[in-house]
Amino acid sequence: MGTVPTGVRGLDALTDGGFPRGSTVIVEGAPGTGKTTLGMQFLHHGAVSDGEAGIYITFEEFPDQLYRDMLAFGWDLRKLEAGNLLRVVAMSPDVFLEQMTEPGGLLEKMIRELDCKRMVIDSISLFRYGAADQEEHRRTLYRLRNILRKFELTSLLIKERGTSTDVSGFEAYISDGFIALQLKQQMEKYRVRTLEILKMRGKRIQEGEHVYRITDAGIHLIPSRSMVEDRSLLKGQTKVPTGIAELDRLLGGGLAKGTVTLLDTNSKANYKYMISTVLANRYEAGDHILALLSSFNTPQDLKRMFAMQGLSLGQIAREDRIYFIEHYNRRYPEGCEANVIDVSGADSREYRHILRERFGPVVEQGLERGDSWFIYYDLNTVISERGKDHVMKFFAEETASIKSLGMTMMVMCNFSEIGPECSAYLERTCNGVIRTWVDGNYQYLQVTKSPNGVISEPYIVETTDESPFIRLM
Ligand SMILES: Nc1ncnc2c1ncn2[C@@H]1O[C@H](COP(=O)(O)OP(=O)(O)OP(=O)(O)O)[C@@H](O)[C@H]1O
Ligand SMILES: [Mg+2]
Incomplete structure (x- = not known):
């Protein structure tokens, strides 16, 4: 099947090289935990190091803002777009689903054009608002997962943490991987960012919470225990x-x-x-x-x-x-x-x-x-x-x-x-x-x-x- 490196070295070490190729991985976290950064790092690394094209779907942010934010990490998204290694697409969740499911639709065209390998969707929590009930939300996610599989995309689905719209456990159930980001209070004095891999199909994962920092070069994760074998x-x-x-x-x-x-x-x-x-x-x-x-x-x-x-x-x-x-x-x-x-x-x-x-x-x-x-x-x-x-x-x-x-x-x-x-x-x-x-x-x-x-x-x-x-x- 192969492995897709994420570009976050510590994360790759924890997952024996990266995500399984073609897998759908959910990254869940509260606001400001670094979900967008992780998603972009994944696409940037794919484009620059592996020559793999990626698509970033955003439902919230304006691309301009995103370009600016990511430039702070030294990631020049416009350049990647010019080289056909990246597309940043801002659209509404409804339009996305419509386009995604439609054969020959906008997204399918884009995927084929770029020979896209990686996709980030920021964020799947927003599908919930368009759905009539939880049942429909589940169906939507299930459909999405199947489409991503069909195109053999290794994808990262961003999910907001702690909203009342949680479909408890369902995302975890249909996804191949699940990563939780947290900002934790430690010893009353300072806060620490932690990453936990709760699931990664076909991989030996290292349990526990691992500390990460957001640095000038993006997310830097320090595995809490070195890999022994x-x-x-x-x-x-x-x-x-x-x-x-x-x-x-x-x-x-x-x-x-x-x-x-x-x-x-x-x-x-x-x-x-x-x-x-x-x-x-x-x-x-x-x-x-x-x-x-x-x-x-x-x-x-x-x-x-x-x-x-x-x-x-x-x-x-x-x-x-x-x-x-x-x-x-x-x-x-x-x-x-x-x-x-x-x-x-x-x-x-x-x-x-x-x-x-x-x-x-x-x-x-x-x-x-x-x-x-x-x-x-x-x-x-x-x-x-x-x-x-x-x-x-x-x-x-x-x-x-x-x-x-x-x-x-x-x-x-x-x-x-x-x-x-x-x-x-x-x-x-x-x-x-x-x-x-x-x-x-x-x-x-x-x-x-x-x-x-x-x-x-x-x-x-x-x-x-x-x-x-x-x-x-
Ligand atoms: N160069 C940098 N160095 C250190 N921290 C940074 C840097 N750039 C951004 N950050 C921090 O990264 C965090 C934002 O990350 P990001 O936007 O990826 O989070 P997010 O989980 O997507 O948030 P949201 O839920 O609001 O979309 C902020 O807390 C910000 O302070
Ligand atoms: Mg974000």
Whole structure:
């Protein structure tokens, strides 16, 4: 079918290149939101960049005014008209419909003459006034849509927002795309223009409201979250898959090796599955694991979760493939005891000392063999046992040495519990941040920071009966 670029770069990025060719897209917005500007940008871009002729139908404005307004964006409409790449037609809605439906009528002639590909109608709201009732209005729109299709025009139908003449949902129903422009009050102080794509047939769209500005070059849209798939993979960087398919896709293959990723989660969120899934996957991928489990996530829990994935925690420990940092003096499953680094009761200095003494040699032996390490670190435990000061003082140093050894680390933390200052510090220190939270009956997950600058949209976390037990929707 092909895609028709709109000339609004951010909008094209959100719609995977532009509108589907031949589609009818409604742009709805209150007065002054930039509908006319968007429509003209679409036609101007088509004419100048793609050599596609367009027709602009206006029921309200005098062309002279329009020419002047658009010249402010550097769009010389008269020149395009002279080159047969544009027609601006001012007429009444009644005449338009009459001419449009009449075979060989004025519009059909014009479309054929120009070999017109794009059309903007400003605005379809006015048809309502000529219609006897809603039923007739619907018929009119339906007829219009069919005519636009017949001529294979990619068209943008402008619609006023918030008039009492709304035919609720019908336009959205018959159109291929629906875009809403809004001027929103934000934080009481300033207003922000937002664009939302509510529908775009045959396209993967990015949900949410995206901010745009009207600049000297027309509409400039900034997608609220960068497109993830398109920019995947930092070249040459080794990825450490988590085993959660959608998360790995979001991350361009997985966590980047030798980086620290923070997982921010509130205690209600069901994260145990996630952790055990990631750890089990890292084991199966050949990693050595160091785990610091929280007071909620007991060694027995982990054993059970591993068993659900067909793995024996004791066996893995006997292979020296997993070690534990233990703060609560808990009993570990059979086979694990020798690999537990007990730090319960140790103060900050002793803690660092014990880790160096016990873990240092393990790492060094493995370095020669080229072992790869995955560290799971529950920072809430460290904070509650050693205090925020310990973290603020040592975390950057600890993570720096972990990174320098090429180890990959996932840090669990609850931002809402540790306060803004410490959260901000951690967010800066870590290479990536994944947030999960519970809202109502759903758990959500979003990548809010990643080494290659990619940010995802929020996903719903769904628990499933089979490994890997969680799925992102
Ligand atoms: N060069 C410019 N820079 C910044 N803003 C501009 C510029 N030119 C126009 N605007 C703003 O663009 C808005 C008008 O855009 P436009 O006429 O496309 O809106 P509209 O949705 O068609 O409005 P209406 O419903 O009244 O027809 C105004 O708010 C105006 O202030
Ligand atoms: Mg307008």
